[in-house]
Amino acid sequence: MTKKEDNTATDDAVLQMFLDLTNDDGCEIDLTLNIYGVVVAGTLVGPQAYYEGIVDATKNIQNKTLSQILHKKFSDLQNAYIKEMQELKEKDKNEFVASYIHLKNATYLVNQNQNSPSNGMWWRGKIDSIDGISFKL
Template structure:
């Protein structure tokens, strides 16, 4: 690795700040023992996303069901691919945990019934049902354990 690449990597590592509370909630939702779902509102670069925090497995299950309900063969193939991806991803993370002898940190947060709120807009998007949503943890500026409806 060149000196410049090494310096850029160090800067990136220094700028990532993990929120222990948020990470704990995500770990709890991802563990089968807890099966936690929690109302949450996220602030991301001035926009607000509000919904219910769910596990990665539940996110993929719900997404697969949404795709399959369309009846399209293409959607069914995508659904199957997503379920395979989730399984491989979990296996890779388990292997990393065993090799490092510590928990690897999640990179994503998963919501159901997500609605988006932006300054200057009086209502949420979408107006009716919320959506499934997946976002990068390092993009979150703040959060609250309540949901805006």
């Protein structure tokens, strides 16, 4: 997260509304994003759910050394995020904006008949790189 005056993550009111719903209210929303011509589809989640999901997923890595290392690293990132959010609650939370967007069960849409072989992955991208969004209510 960065200060608002240092970051113009998005001017898109719809995208900002979705980010607020996931970040503040814990909602999950299925989206398709266009990023510089690449299409990614998945379920929008907040940073807390993203970190929790990855920390949990590290338990399934077959290489135990890699599993332990990634579990520790992502747990540290999660704890740093939690600490930052607690500090923001003590200050003015509206002073900060998200600069990254998080998807679970993400897939790259290659063409109409084929998805990427990496279906169901965790995905993180810069909000200011998003050119378009699609969603179905």
